[in-house]
Amino acid sequence: MAIYPSFQRLGGWQLRGSARALNRKGRLMNYMASGLMSRADEAMGDGKLVVPPEVQEAIRTLIRWAGDEPDREGLVDTPARVGRAWREYCRGYGEDPARHLARTFEEVGGYDEVVVLRDIPFQSHCEHHMAPITGTASIAYLPRDRVVGISKLARVLHGYAERLQIQERLTAEVANCIWDNLQPRGVAVVIEAQHGCMTGRGVRVHGVGMVTSKMLGCFLDDPTSRREVLSLMRPA
Ligand SMILES: [Zn+2]
Numbered sequence: 464m465a466i467y468p469s470f471q472r473l474g475g476w477q478l479r480g481s482a483r484a485l486n487r488k489g490r491l492m493n494y495m496a497s498g499l500m501s502r503a504d505e506a507m508g509d510g511k512l513v514v515p516p517e518v519q520e521a522i523r524t525l526i527r528w529a530g531d532e533p534d535r536e537g538l539v540d541t542p543a544r545v546g547r548a549w550r551e552y553c554r555g556y557g558e559d560p561a562r563h564l565a566r567t568f569e570e571v572g573g574y575d576e577v578v579v580l581r582d583i584p585f586q587s588h589c590e591h592h593m594a595p596i597t598g599t600a601s602i603a604y605l606p607r608d609r610v611v612g613i614s615k616l617a618r619v620l621h622g623y624a625e626r627l628q629i630q631e632r633l634t635a636e637v638a639n640c641i642w643d644n645l646q647p648r649g650v651a652v653v654i655e656a657q658h659g660c661m662t663g664r665g666v667r668v669h670g671v672g673m674v675t676s677k678m679l680g681c682f683l684d685d686p687t688s689r690r691e692v693l694s695l696m697r698p699a
Pocket residue numbers: 589590591592593594658660661
């Protein structure tokens with residue numbers, strides 16, 4: 464991902480202990496260790512995040528490139544705002560979504576059927592254009608011996624969505640995270656989304672949804688289970 468090297472060139476700040484600890488968790492955490500996050504997370508007196516001057520200058524350059532004048536009144540505060548907005552759009556980099564699945568419940572009263580969370584709204588950004596992806600996800604799993612609080616599935620989705628993504632990888636990451644951490648009998652994830660890079664540029668088509676799905680375990684291996692879970696996820 465091309466933004467990381469440029470972030471790293473901004474470095475020179477001291478690493479914090481927490482940044483190093485997070486860095487051990489995986490590759491996607493690496494940019495925190497560049498020092499950018501520790502500096503950017505310092506709040507100003509008004510509680511807003513400090514946006515480093517290098518980041519603001521990059522956005523001023525982009526405004527100029529788009530054809531406008533970054534010094535005109537309406538755009539003066541825009542680079543700092545955009546900088547803070549992007550930290551929020553991409554806050555998923557600051558967490559390991561698997562942590563939401565750490566607390567499970569084994570007393571499920573004999574329940575051994577599919578659990579479905581349907582039509583969870585999310586927003587992401589495509590890694591090719593940094594344009595918004597908006598859509599909904601339906602997530603299902605067939606528990607083996609434990610379940611999680613239902614809101615946790617949405618938190619896993621958001622943890623991966625709030626990064627630069629492609630829809631295919633987002634779908635697979637959510638499914639694999641549930642598969643690895645809950646060890647269920649099956650996982651099914653279906654995502655339907657619209658892509659800003661299609662509606663606002665390029666072919667400029669509106670109202671076209673892209674659908675991706677990832678099936679694991681019994682939903683992959685057994686056609687009857689797959690039909691059943693798909694009917695629950697998308698009722699007629
Ligand atoms: Zn795109």
